[in-house]
Amino acid sequence: MLLESLSRPIVAAPMGGGPTTPELVRAVAGAGGFGFLAAGYRSVEDLRGEMRAVGDGVRFGVNLFVPGPEARTEVYAEYVKRLGREAGEPRWSDDSWEEKLELLVREPVAVVSFTFGCPGSEEIGRLREAGSEGWVTVTSPEEAAQAEAAGADVLIAQGYEAGAHQGTFDLESEEEPFGLLPLLQLLRAETKLPLVATGGIGSGAGVAACLAAGASAVQLGSAFMLCPEAGTPEAHREALKERRPTRLTRAFTGRRARGAVNRFLSEHEDAPAAYPEVHYATAPIRAGAREAGDAEALNLWAGQAHWLAREEPAATVVKRFTDEAREALDSALRTLTSL
């Protein structure tokens, strides 16, 4: 079990579109944590290049997007039209699902994690035979039961507070996501699988809270985004330091994701559920904004505690959060015992 072998219970989330880099993954592993590369939105060749760039002797994971259903054109046509001439061609894709699985069977990593759905037991089986663990991102007890039935080794329990995409299996779901704390308690009551908690964790006290609620480790996103090893665009870094409120939105990709509120998000509150069609449609707009350093048209993924993030090396994040967590647990236990 990989989780048992970590010296610090900190996982760096796969952050597609730039923030995750091989350097970040290596630094987190070097400090006793564990990091994921983001396989989404990139070619098999690019992914292989990143895997090799992490370097020999470093254990790491790769996160795959499970393909979802193709949307009917009527669902997104009007939205794409409204995006104007800058918009790209909306298209469905399975993000090279089979080819990426084959790569990971041929060149296995320690953990393959899944987001946006549940892989089949056969797929988890192939990866496990190759020597990998299969972790599945879940946002509800029902998704957890499905992942357990498919043979998941670990559940990544993602709360409403989390930055970037919600892993919800049904991309059209309008149910309100569970907050991380009730989710952990509900899962703990129904499964014995190890849990990795993610969503809104911005301090060691947050880590301590998740461990107390029954998680074996926590996965952090925003907390690593200001690290020098991260590839976060400058305009995004600046927005993370501000006390901007965040919202769940389908404006950028057609799937619910949490971002700091900006103009683009506010102007497209009614964006349709069509992923990855909307992702491809907004891609040139986002690329232009990144180029121009325009935070108002970028997807400013951010968890609800984002302005607690600090500009410090990734190894410092791993160590500081673990040390703070130990102090927080120790202090809470002393308080409770003294009552």
Place this chain on the structure above:
Amino acid sequence: MLLESLSRPIVAAPMGGGPTTPELVRAVAGAGGFGFLAAGYRSVEDLRGEMRAVGDGVRFGVNLFVPGPEARTEVYAEYVKRLGREAGEPRWSDDSWEEKLELLVREPVAVVSFTFGCPGSEEIGRLREAGSEGWVTVTSPEEAAQAEAAGADVLIAQGYEAGAHQGTFDLESEEEPFGLLPLLQLLRAETKLPLVATGGIGSGAGVAACLAAGASAVQLGSAFMLCPEAGTPEAHREALKERRPTRLTRAFTGRRARGAVNRFLSEHEDAPAAYPEVHYATAPIRAGAREAGDAEALNLWAGQAHWLAREEPAATVVKRFTDEAREALDSALRTLTSL
């Protein structure tokens, strides 16, 4: 400081409309916790009767609703019309704010808590002179700063997960509420005031998590609703045991509140922000549903972890949650130390 004198860090939330009873408050205090009476929606005479019914020698609190602005008729007129002939007369009221404050100055209780806004420093001052502490319910760092400036002794930090009304000061707010865990971390970074955590706590592990995140105690609602001492209507009790999803809705009262999804909630997703006008308009409909045992037209207030609630005496809830919390903290600390 009242919190320091508790032998168990468990607070019973004020649950208006039936669930909170003097018996529940007494049982919680008897087990080493602390309970609140709900002053909202009742006359000063009724409140005084309940306060006396708690009995001598029992420390308890009273929760007051801070009056908000009167809504323009246009805001709710169409909604009330749509409710049909069964609807009551919509009207604004300050819920006898001054008279209830005067009662609490004359017959002081240990704690007066506030919801839906921030009392003035003069009002907190009067209560404190009478010997009470003033606790203010907050849902964001900005509200916390305002409450601290007004002289609050304790902040009740309420997360998105919480059942029943969100305490948000601005009743028209469309911002997404903070999950409890990020809220606790953000508040802990900005204030030294003691925090009482509330929202989605359905087990001792949840209590442990909040203490680890820096809370001094937790406030529980749903967890007490199945107790024999609670006045929860039968149809509501049954709904709490089911795995019904919950949602934030203005359908019942014109203020955002979390309830288990039922017909009435689903049919009125677009209810206006007008409190207490909508509360009075739906009151006869809810009373009829309670009478008829019809869960589909009742306001089924419930937190996100509601189906973890058990049918057990209130004292058992207080003791079980505390014991489980100690075990959870102990286990998390051992795990972290052994890495």
